[in-house]
Amino acid sequence: MTKKILIAEDEEDILELLSTILGDRGDYEILYSRDGEETLRIARVDNPDIILLDIQLPKLNGYEVCKLVKSDPTMSQTKVLMISGMAQNADWHKAQEVGADGYIIKPFSSIELVEKVEELLRND
Amino acid sequence: MSHYDNIFYRPLTDREQLRIVLFALFAFCILAVSLTFFALSIGKPYMGIRISNNNQGWAVEIADANGSASEAGIREGDRPVEVNGQPAQMFLEKYEKDSVIFGLLIRELTVVDDHGQLKSIALKDSSLSLQSLISQIIMSITCLVFWITGFYVFFKRPKNIAALLLCSCGLALGLSLGGNIAAERAIPTAVHWEIVASTVGPWLLLHFFLVLPEERTRLRANSLVYLIYLPAILTLVFYPLIGYADGQPLPLFRSIRWFEIGVGFLAAAGVAVFNYFHTASIRTRQQMKIVLISCLVAVVPFLVLSVLPEVIWGRTIIYSGFSVLLIVFIPLGMGYAVVTQKLMDIDVVIRRSVIYGLVSLVMAVILSAAIIPIVVSQELLGVPEEIALALAFGGVAAVLFGPTKKGIETLVDRLFYKDRYDYRQIIQSLSISLNSLKDFADISRLIVGTTVNTLNLAGGCLFVKAQSGSFEVGTTQGTYSDTSKQRQLLTLISKRSHMIEFPNSASTACSDLAFLIPLVAAEKEIGILCLSQKTTRQGFSSDDLFLLQGIASVAAIALHSAALIRDVSIRDNFVSIASHELRTPLTSIVGYTDLLLRRDPPEVTRKQWLKNIFDNSQRITAMVDDLLNVTRIQSGKAGLKLERVKLYDAFREQLSMIRESTDKHEFVVDIEPDLPDVLVDRDKFGQVLGNLLSNAIKYSPNGGRITISAHDDPQRHRIVVSVADEGIGIGPEDRDSLFTTFHRIQRPETQGIRGSGLGLYIAKEWTEVMGGEIWLEGELNKGSTFFVAIPTQNSDKVG
Numbered sequence: 001m002t003k004k005i006l007i008a009e010d011e012e013d014i015l016e017l018l019s020t021i022l023g024d025r026g027d028y029e030i031l032y033s034r035d036g037e038e039t040l041r042i043a044r045v046d047n048p049d050i051i052l053l054d055i056q057l058p059k060l061n062g063y064e065v066c067k068l069v070k071s072d073p074t075m076s077q078t079k080v081l082m083i084s085g086m087a088q089n090a091d092w093h094k095a096q097e098v099g100a101d102g103y104i105i106k107p108f109s110s111i112e113l114v115e116k117v118e119e120l121l122r123n124d
Numbered sequence: 125m126s127h128y129d130n131i132f133y134r135p136l137t138d139r140e141q142l143r144i145v146l147f148a149l150f151a152f153c154i155l156a157v158s159l160t161f162f163a164l165s166i167g168k169p170y171m172g173i174r175i176s177n178n179n180q181g182w183a184v185e186i187a188d189a190n191g192s193a194s195e196a197g198i199r200e201g202d203r204p205v206e207v208n209g210q211p212a213q214m215f216l217e218k219y220e221k222d223s224v225i226f227g228l229l230i231r232e233l234t235v236v237d238d239h240g241q242l243k244s245i246a247l248k249d250s251s252l253s254l255q256s257l258i259s260q261i262i263m264s265i266t267c268l269v270f271w272i273t274g275f276y277v278f279f280k281r282p283k284n285i286a287a288l289l290l291c292s293c294g295l296a297l298g299l300s301l302g303g304n305i306a307a308e309r310a311i312p313t314a315v316h317w318e319i320v321a322s323t324v325g326p327w328l329l330l331h332f333f334l335v336l337p338e339e340r341t342r343l344r345a346n347s348l349v350y351l352i353y354l355p356a357i358l359t360l361v362f363y364p365l366i367g368y369a370d371g372q373p374l375p376l377f378r379s380i381r382w383f384e385i386g387v388g389f390l391a392a393a394g395v396a397v398f399n400y401f402h403t404a405s406i407r408t409r410q411q412m413k414i415v416l417i418s419c420l421v422a423v424v425p426f427l428v429l430s431v432l433p434e435v436i437w438g439r440t441i442i443y444s445g446f447s448v449l450l451i452v453f454i455p456l457g458m459g460y461a462v463v464t465q466k467l468m469d470i471d472v473v474i475r476r477s478v479i480y481g482l483v484s485l486v487m488a489v490i491l492s493a494a495i496i497p498i499v500v501s502q503e504l505l506g507v508p509e510e511i512a513l514a515l516a517f518g519g520v521a522a523v524l525f526g527p528t529k530k531g532i533e534t535l536v537d538r539l540f541y542k543d544r545y546d547y548r549q550i551i552q553s554l555s556i557s558l559n560s561l562k563d564f565a566d567i568s569r570l571i572v573g574t575t576v577n578t579l580n581l582a583g584g585c586l587f588v589k590a591q592s593g594s595f596e597v598g599t600t601q602g603t604y605s606d607t608s609k610q611r612q613l614l615t616l617i618s619k620r621s622h623m624i625e626f627p628n629s630a631s632t633a634c635s636d637l638a639f640l641i642p643l644v645a646a647e648k649e650i651g652i653l654c655l656s657q658k659t660t661r662q663g664f665s666s667d668d669l670f671l672l673q674g675i676a677s678v679a680a681i682a683l684h685s686a687a688l689i690r691d692v693s694i695r696d697n698f699v700s701i702a703s704h705e706l707r708t709p710l711t712s713i714v715g716y717t718d719l720l721l722r723r724d725p726p727e728v729t730r731k732q733w734l735k736n737i738f739d740n741s742q743r744i745t746a747m748v749d750d751l752l753n754v755t756r757i758q759s760g761k762a763g764l765k766l767e768r769v770k771l772y773d774a775f776r777e778q779l780s781m782i783r784e785s786t787d788k789h790e791f792v793v794d795i796e797p798d799l800p801d802v803l804v805d806r807d808k809f810g811q812v813l814g815n816l817l818s819n820a821i822k823y824s825p826n827g828g829r830i831t832i833s834a835h836d837d838p839q840r841h842r843i844v845v846s847v848a849d850e851g852i853g854i855g856p857e858d859r860d861s862l863f864t865t866f867h868r869i870q871r872p873e874t875q876g877i878r879g880s881g882l883g884l885y886i887a888k889e890w891t892e893v894m895g896g897e898i899w900l901e902g903e904l905n906k907g908s909t910f911f912v913a914i915p916t917q918n919s920d921k922v923g
Contacts, residue, residue: 013712013736014708017716056704085707086704088703106711107710109715110722
């Protein structure tokens with residue numbers, strides 16, 4: 001079954017980059033969102049298998065979105081992979097606190113990203 | 125003479141240096157003359173006598189106890205028989221008119237007393253009595269203390285006219301005493317020196333008290349003040365003309381002179397008392413208090429131990445010469461008043477002296493009470509009972525000591541120190557409260573609030589040194605909440621050339637300002653506490669000053685810790701933001717490069733990916749430039765290349781670049797024609813405009829109009845440029861820190877807006893470096909307008 005990936009990123013070229021890396025593999029259905037509220041809305045409707053969630057999102061930041069996703073029983077199966085420009089331990093701890101399943105630091109290689117995503121989907 | 129002379133040190137001018145050298149030369153000449161007189165007189169006997177002609181003929185009027193005449197048994201009332209080897213009548217004939225002859229003219233004398241007994245004295249055969257020698261030595265020591273104090277104070281504060289006058293007073297006293305001793309021994313010219321010195325002396329003292337107070341700084345430079353010497357000058361003019369004949373000063377002149385000296389001393393004392401009661405400056409009051417106390421210390425023992433017993437019992441308790449020695453407290457007190465910066469201890473000393481004096485008195489009364497029953501019941505009591513009773517009273521006295529002291533303290537404080545409070549307790553609790561605070565604003569508020577409320581001040585303001593080294597308002601209270609006053613204070617602080625000393629009275633510099641207190645920690649000035657006068661316009665007590673000193677010290681430590689925490693937090697924040705801002709474009713660069721290496725996309729996609737890589741490289745470059753600019757600003761290494769630039773060209777250059785980045789905005793340019801060129805650093809001015817324009821675009825995400833205007837402000841020789849947008853606006857909470865490093869507006873609408881938080885900081889710093897000013901107008905959700913005023917001609921600040 002085709003897995004649904006929701007990419008939540010407000011930087012246009014990174015959004016494009018992520019969708020190129022993952023979309024070209026053909027076995028994923030890619031959804032997009034550019035701010036926190038939109039991410040929540042799409043997540044609730046489409047119930048994606050994984051959300052690639054940028055921390056610095058407009059309207060609602062990544063931590064807030066993750067917390068809401070994880071507290072919603074209808075999305076209990078949805079994995080969250082946080083994407084962060086912050087490379088400090090405190091950020092990773094904060095991500096764990098809000099229930100993120102994975103954490104990837106910018107900049108990342110395409111292989112690293114794909115591996116992380118596949119690993120999280122395998123555990124599904 | 126500048127307003128700030130009394131607050132700040134400055135180097136000596138050539139004229140001042142010349143004045144100091146000339147005075148030093150003059151002073152050493154006078155010192156040499158005085159020392160010569162002392163040297164010539166020490167150990168030499170003198171007649172110590174005055175003979176006057178009353179109605180019953182010539183008789184000894186005064187016989188000085190230390191003089192040789194007195195040693196030979198000559199007493200007041202004895203009649204002269206022979207003077208200087210001549211029959212008395214013959215010798216005294218030519219002094220008939222003056223009716224008086226002084227000892228300095230007499231070398232040999234024979235008198236007859238009421239009992240018909242003859243007494244003779246010849247100076248060449250007599251020797252100086254021990255008492256007379258001691259008296260000479262004591263006078264020399266007194267003069268020495270005056271000289272040493274005078275010269276010390278003068279060389280310590282060479283440009284202080286009060287110090288120079290104190291030195292002059294010492295010289296006048298020395299010359300007057302030396303001249304007097306030498307004149308009695310008939311040493312040539314000594315009498316003239318003595319008269320000149322003693323005539324001028326009191327007026328020098330008056331001059332000293334007139335110019336000592338800080339608020340009379342202007343009087344120091346006013347030559348009219350020298351009119352006070354007129355009586356002394358008139359007296360001295362009168363002296364050679366009609367005041368001196370036959371080798372001695374004439375009686376009439378002596379009366380005029382004593383009158384003139386008396387008036388001089390009274391005037392000096394009057395001014396000193398006036399200064400004490402009418403001064404606005406606490407420093408002056410403390411200075412006068414010190415002088416007053418030193419005068420009391422000098423005079424009271426003399427009165428109590430010498431004058432009073434002599435009047436009552438006809439003899440002194442201690443030798444009167446020793447009381448003269450106490451006069452040394454006067455120059456010491458005056459010198460301390462001129463030189464010292466720590467004046468406030470004196471009030472505490474007085475309070476303690478009064479309290480312990482009264483406690484001793486009460487204790488003495490209680491112990492004396494023990495004697496009464498013992499004396500009364502002497503016959504009934506045996507020795508053991510007497511001892512027991514004495515011990516019992518001693519015990520009572522010991523038990524009562526504590527409560528008595530407490531009671532007297534309360535009474536004295538209630539009567540004389542009404543506004544006294546325990547400054548130690550306030551400082552302690554302030555220190556504890558400050559320990560729990562980390563935020564600059566909270567710390568500043570607590571410091572200013574505690575100070576202003578405890579001392580009942582009209583206003584207070586704390587300037588904190590920012591990272592860039594300039595002073596910024598930390599917090600204000602009361603009258604200093606007014607921004608124009610804050611600007612005035614900032615100007616005052618920035619004009620100084622040296623670290624401010626505390627305590628100082630800043631009242632001459634700014635009428636309602638009482639103190640500028642530097643907050644120093646780790647040898648660095650980290651803030652300045654500006655305090656106004658009290659709302660009641662009362663002066664500051666010594667406790668107030670102790671409190672201020674204590675507050676300054678705990679405040680400095682608290683601000684220093686907060687600054688360290690701020691620096692660490694700013695650095696952490698910097699690393700975090702810089703890392704994030706660099707990582708985001710790096711992600712694109714790494715990601716697309718990775719894709720290009722792994723895949724072979726169609727030409728169009730390839731070009732797009734390469735463009736993404738290029739754009740993000742540009743973004744990193746801009747970020748690195750901003751970081752470098754901040755480093756340059758903060759290290760003070762921002763070089764400035766001023767040139768005349770046409771405003772329109774500068775805008776066109778920036779607009780052409782910025783227009784490409786947006787299609788949602790409409791640009792309106794409203795620049796007055798024929799504007800004069802601005803005098804700016806082209807690159808830095810370009811950055812200022814560029815940063816304002818890019819902010820206008822970023823913070824109006826829904827688009828809208830961006831209006832660029834410029835108009836001339838010929839009166840202030842500047843052009844005011846403005847960039848207005850219709851964006852999200854800036855709330856009051858962001859206004860204060862808008863121009864600081866890494867400040868980002870944290871609102872839901874700004875979460876997607878990228879930026880380093882450095883643009884406005886750089887814009888402000890560059891504008892100010894170029895002698896301009898930057899400010900903001902606008903409301904939340906109603907757009908913002910940034911103004912930049914740039915000079916059109918060279919000002920002091922430029923270059």
